[in-house]
Amino acid sequence: MSRWKELPAELHPHVHQLAVRLRRLKDHGGLSMRQLAAKTGYSAKSWERYLNGRSLPPREAVEAMARITGDDPARLLALHEVASEHWGKTRGTAPVGPEAAEEEPRPGRSPRVAVVAAVVVLVLAVSGAVLVAARFTGGSDGGGGHGSGAAAATVTTPAASASRSPQTYTCRVERSGGRWYAGNSRTQDAILAYGHAGPEVAEAQCLLARAGISPGEVDGIYGPKTQRAVKRVQQRDGLVVDGIVGPHTWKALRGVTPP
Structure with missing residues (x-):
């Protein structure tokens, strides 16, 4: 089990709940940050921000976590949906997190492909x-x-x-x-x-x-x-x-x- 840092006190309870849930899934899956990065396509530094409450993970990252750990994606995405509604109110930032502009692209994707993929995900979600x-x-x-x-x-x-x-x-x-x-x-x-x-x-x-x-x-x-x-x-x-x-x-x- 990882020895986690205490989450920021200013986090909304829903955001706190999501971070704790993601931490537990990582621990139960026995995944290192590098393994998590390799399996999800999001960098180890990005996951450090997500799991320490410094940035809200994108929907795709949460879905990938559910897939590789065998968790119910519907429940985890519902929790992410609730957390995203409160992220901006608590942290004064856009729901995708303050480091979104610095997010490393997923392997094999060009920026244009990433935009198209995001549109497809939105359509599928609706x-x-x-x-x-x-x-x-x-x-x-x-x-x-x-x-x-x-x-x-x-x-x-x-x-x-x-x-x-x-x-x-x-x-x-x-x-x-x-x-x-x-x-x-x-x-x-x-x-x-x-x-x-x-x-x-x-x-x-x-x-x-x-x-x-x-x-x-x-x-x-x-x-x-x-x-x-x-x-x-x-x-x-x-x-x-x-x-x-x-x-x-x-x-x-x-x-x-x-x-």
Whole structure:
């Protein structure tokens, strides 16, 4: 495991969360900075900036990290989307980071090819958001199944989820293996933040209601009421009060007593 420097105190919690997640993926993959650079096409110096919170990584770099470490790209890109919205507000810079103009080109790419590739990525991202929204509204199983395909399809960006009509989920709360489950998802570590939607959000809402803290309607949409309820649970259990559901908050919601 790497001995990481402390992240800048001025980082927004969402940006901090992304940097910590990327650090963990690098460590779990046993990758050195040189190996990470070779596998992703972004220089070791660039990754040092990304992982130390001095620059926000481009979407392509985050996607490459997910690919080489076997992480769910939809969840990681959703976390990047939320972080990018707050980067400029916190650091006073453009979302791509202050060193974007100095970014080393990826091997084998000319500047012109890089521009074309960026346009293609943008088009694919928009198309993907439309397809995910279509599946949510037209092809959902209604019960919020907890297979890996369903989870990937329902992790969305705030912009995509805002246009959806609410869907009602059922809370089937039961205790199993020392944990509470509500029948929508069995995840232990999904990252959920304001604007996300899907069965994992519905699972969190059901567990919040079980704990006596109302998240509003159980509709699978992470709105302001759900965020406030999450913060109350975090405050109650002595966690970081950031309104983001991560592994520690899931333990609190599922009733896991810390060692």
